[in-house]
Amino acid sequence: MNKVLRARDAVLRMKEYHPPLSGRTGLRLDFNENTGEPSPRVAAVLQRLACADLTRYPERASVEAVLAKFLAVSQEQVLLTNGVDEGVHLICETYLEPGDEVVIVVPTFSMYEIYAQSTGAKVVSIPADPEMGFEFPTKTVLRSIGAETRLIAIANPNNPTGTAVNRRDLLAIADAAPQAAVLVDEAYFDFFGETVLDAIARFPNLFVARTFSKAYGLAGLRIGALAGSEEQMRLLRKVSSPYNVNAIALTCLPEALDDPGFVKDYVAEVLQGRARLMVQLAFHGIPYWISQANFVLARIGALHREFVAEMRQRGILVRDRSSDPGCDGCVRMTVGKAEHTDRLLITLPEVLATIGWTAPAARKPASRARSVP
Numbered sequence: 001m002n003k004v005l006r007a008r009d010a011v012l013r014m015k016e017y018h019p020p021l022s023g024r025t026g027l028r029l030d031f032n033e034n035t036g037e038p039s040p041r042v043a044a045v046l047q048r049l050a051c052a053d054l055t056r057y058p059e060r061a062s063v064e065a066v067l068a069k070f071l072a073v074s075q076e077q078v079l080l081t082n083g084v085d086e087g088v089h090l091i092c093e094t095y096l097e098p099g100d101e102v103v104i105v106v107p108t109f110s111m112y113e114i115y116a117q118s119t120g121a122k123v124v125s126i127p128a129d130p131e132m133g134f135e136f137p138t139k140t141v142l143r144s145i146g147a148e149t150r151l152i153a154i155a156n157p158n159n160p161t162g163t164a165v166n167r168r169d170l171l172a173i174a175d176a177a178p179q180a181a182v183l184v185d186e187a188y189f190d191f192f193g194e195t196v197l198d199a200i201a202r203f204p205n206l207f208v209a210r211t212f213s214k215a216y217g218l219a220g221l222r223i224g225a226l227a228g229s230e231e232q233m234r235l236l237r238k239v240s241s242p243y244n245v246n247a248i249a250l251t252c253l254p255e256a257l258d259d260p261g262f263v264k265d266y267v268a269e270v271l272q273g274r275a276r277l278m279v280q281l282a283f284h285g286i287p288y289w290i291s292q293a294n295f296v297l298a299r300i301g302a303l304h305r306e307f308v309a310e311m312r313q314r315g316i317l318v319r320d321r322s323s324d325p326g327c328d329g330c331v332r333m334t335v336g337k338a339e340h341t342d343r344l345l346i347t348l349p350e351v352l353a354t355i356g357w358t359a360p361a362a363r364k365p366a367s368r369a370r371s372v373p
């Protein structure tokens with residue numbers, strides 16, 4: 001008799017995923033976090049927290065009411081989650097059976113594939129073409145929808161490309177796949193400003209995810225949210241732990257939401273920095289994709305490893321994305337506070353000179369030209 005504990009086949013088939021989270025000392029431009037601090041209102045409420053507050057289980061509902069008001073939806077339409085990551089997991093657990101199809105457009109956020117695979121679902125990856133500016137292949141997505149399609153996950157704007165899909169296409173996809181959950185992950189909404197949140201009442205299969213890990217600077221607290229139709233959210237609540245979001249995160253969120261000026265100022269700083277970074281990349285002849293998020297993906301080429309290592313040597317962490325589909329030689333750089341962008345922009349020519357980088361003269365700047373939205 002085989003006495004070895006065996007995981008489910010779906011789990012055995014999964015690849016391991018180890019994002020480079022350890023030893024991150026320096027200026028963190030590698031995970032698209034806020035590069036400064038959260039709102040001072042968050043700092044103040046943390047000071048007031050007493051140790052005794054930690055002895056109680058967290059109360060999620062009252063904070064959901066605050067968030068619902070903030071998002072202009074009903075409390076029944078939102079669920080707070082342990083980051084968007086958990087929201088994706090809950091959607092997979094609620095809707096996917098082994099063999100079901102999940103449609104994603106790659107490159108994209110890794111967790112869609114990971115959670116989908118863990119259920120035994122089949123992931124259908126549709127490539128976006130870097131030479132076409134990673135434009136979202138709406139027609140191909142629509143054509144790939146079949147009776148087995150049970151989830152379509154779309155990051156808008158997308159990570160790692162920074163490109164966005166227009167609302168009309170997103171809603172056309174939701175309309176064409178009533179049998180599938182359509183997740184529009186708006187983790188970078190604050191830097192983009194467009195949403196389909198208002199459409200959740202019209203499309204019972206549409207879910208919108210938001211995170212407080214990016215513009216709000218609360219990545220370490222792990223707090224995000226899902227919004228969807230009341231009926232579907234009731235099902236997700238059945239799957240969710242009632243204690244999924246910790247008490248500290250729940251204490252901080254209302255304070256963070258109550259300081260819209262903080263996010264507005266941070267976003268303004270990021271948008272300026274993003275424009276400056278794109279200008280500098282163009283100046284050095286580095287192909288990049290026009291981004292709607294708080295990062296820019298650039299094609300460094302064959303010297304991408306040296307680029308990342310030399311940046312690290314100078315105390316700046318950027319993320320090598322060269323193994324993502326269509327991202328050969330690509331590096332993603334987060335844009336944060338102005339002083340951090342200054343540092344990145346001062347270091348950039350230095351690193352390019354050190355690695356002996358030369359602009360790809362023969363190469364048409366097709367990807368850049370086509371990435372104009």
Ligand SMILES: Cc1ncc(COP(=O)(O)O)c(C=O)c1O
Binds near residue numbers: 188
């Ligand atoms: C598209 C996208 N969704 C979700 C997340 C993670 O969000 P959270 O920290 O809320 O789990 C990320 C983080 O990089 C992301 O890029």
